[in-house]
Amino acid sequence: MEKTIVIPENMEVSIEKFKTTVKGPKGTLERDFYSPLFKKDIVLKKDGKQIIISTDSKRKKVGAMIGTIESHIKNMFEGLTSGYTIKMKMVYMHFPFTIKIEGKDILINNFLGEKKPRKTTIVGDCKVEVKGDEIIVTGINKEDVGQTSANMEIITKIKNRDRRVFQDGIFRLK
Numbered sequence: 576m577e578k579t580i581v582i583p584e585n586m587e588v589s590i591e592k593f594k595t596t597v598k599g600p601k602g603t604l605e606r607d608f609y610s611p612l613f614k615k616d617i618v619l620k621k622d623g624k625q626i627i628i629s630t631d632s633k634r635k636k637v638g639a640m641i642g643t644i645e646s647h648i649k650n651m652f653e654g655l656t657s658g659y660t661i662k663m664k665m666v667y668m669h670f671p672f673t674i675k676i677e678g679k680d681i682l683i684n685n686f687l688g689e690k691k692p693r694k695t696t697i698v699g700d701c702k703v704e705v706k707g708d709e710i711i712v713t714g715i716n717k718e719d720v721g722q723t724s725a726n727m728e729i730i731t732k733i734k735n736r737d738r739r740v741f742q743d744g745i746f747r748l749k
Contacts, residue, residue, distance in 0.1 A: 576638055577629040578645045582621075583652055590621045595648065599655025601715050602700075606651065608644050613637060619644065654715040661724045662748045663710040669743060674705050686731060687743060695726040710745065 582588050587598040593609035608619060616632040617640060626648060628641050653659075665672065670688040674681060681703060683693040697703055699719030704711045710727065714720040724747055731744040 576632075576641060577627060578641055580626040580628075580645060580648055582624050582626060583656065586652060586655065588621055588626060590619055590626070593617075593619055595619070595626075595651075597648075597651045597655060599652070601655050601658055604651045604655060604716060606647060608647070610640070613640050617641060617644070650717045654717055658713060658715050659717050659720040661712045661720055663712065663724055663727060663745050664748055665708045665710065665745055667743045669741065672743070674710065676703055676705065681727060683727075683731060683745075687733070687741070693730045695730045696723075698722045698726070 583599075585600055589596045593614075594605070594607045596603065596605045608617075613636075616630050616634070616637045618627075618629045620627050628644050630637050630641060632638075665674065670685055672686045673684045675684065675692075676682075676697075679697045681695050681697060683695075686693050699714060699716050701712055701714035701716075701719050701723045703723065704713070712720050712724045714723075727745045728747065733741050733744065
């Protein structure tokens, strides 16, 4: 089994064993695909303007891992050319809450009338921007942008109350 990825013209890729570094117009991303389960089965190499991921194994897990590595590399290319953006909305029915960005911390004040602010962190090099009741998370790494937005959703999840009545929180827009 073999997968071939064509490197875009404006990208620079270097591969050492399983450590892959991609440099593009928006910055640099680095990812280590090493796994002790697959180190003997998978070969990851750069050949001219292509990245080749290959194996001689017939195991389904190895084939799935090759597809995963391919997807991650393509996501790195897309992030370095156009970036990733997630829009979220603050919704409140009872107590209006506010969001403050302090360095790498996100503070959510007055959520459900609580005196102590709820706190979460910005993952990686994401940028979080608050405009009124809309929150915009941008970055070049898909996992970091997704995790930052998920952290905000999770921190405002309401427990021990009726979800039909207490609809407050931060939610991702489609």
